[in-house]
Amino acid sequence: MDTYIDVISSLCRYVIGSDQWDHPAPYVYLEMGVESGQTFNAVAPGFHEAHAVDIDSSVGERIKTPDATTCVFHNETTDSFTRRLGLGDLGVYFDAVFIDAWHAFDQVMRDFAGVLPHVREGGLIFLHDTCPPTPAHVHPHHCNDAYRAPEA
Numbered sequence: 517m518d519t520y521i522d523v524i525s526s527l528c529r530y531v532i533g534s535d536q537w538d539h540p541a542p543y544v545y546l547e548m549g550v551e552s553g554q555t556f557n558a559v560a561p562g563f564h565e566a567h568a569v570d571i572d573s574s575v576g577e578r579i580k581t582p583d584a585t586t587c588v589f590h591n592e593t594t595d596s597f598t599r600r601l602g603l604g605d606l607g608v609y610f611d612a613v614f615i616d617a618w619h620a621f622d623q624v625m626r627d628f629a630g631v632l633p634h635v636r637e638g639g640l641i642f643l644h645d646t647c648p649p650t651p652a653h654v655h656p657h658h659c660n661d662a663y664r665a666p667e668a
Contacts, residue, residue, distance in 0.1 A: 546610045549617030553578035569597045598630025616644035619660035
């Protein structure tokens with residue numbers, strides 16, 4: 517059975533390889549909430565540029581990309597990051613975004629709304645923890661109420 521990381525990687529590779537994005541490279545990936553770096557390290561190498569956003573400064577030591585991928589670590593909250601995006605401070609647009617920071621519904625929706633204007637046409641946005649496997653996972657330290665986001 518494929519993991520969510522396999523699914524995200526496969527979809528991104530498929531879209532990049534199929535020329536479905538009607539703009540030339542470089543292709544840019546954003547991950548909001550990186551924690552261990554497992555997803556970032558698996559998905560980012562398929563892109564020319566990858567951005568990681570996390571409040572934990574040690575995340576910068578856990579993310580690794582091949583030399584061909586430019587990696588930018590933003591040590592800040594996702595609210596701060598999307599505010600800077602909105603102000604035009606970063607001047608970047610994304611082809612794929614993985615939202616996995618704080619799992620509260622309100623935060624997921626703010627992250628989504630903040631990044632959506634900076635996703636290129638045809639881009640992909642993935643939301644993590646929106647399908648808790650058991651009622652016990654609807655807890656602030658697990659999936660919280662992020663499961664409500666796809667219905668909003």
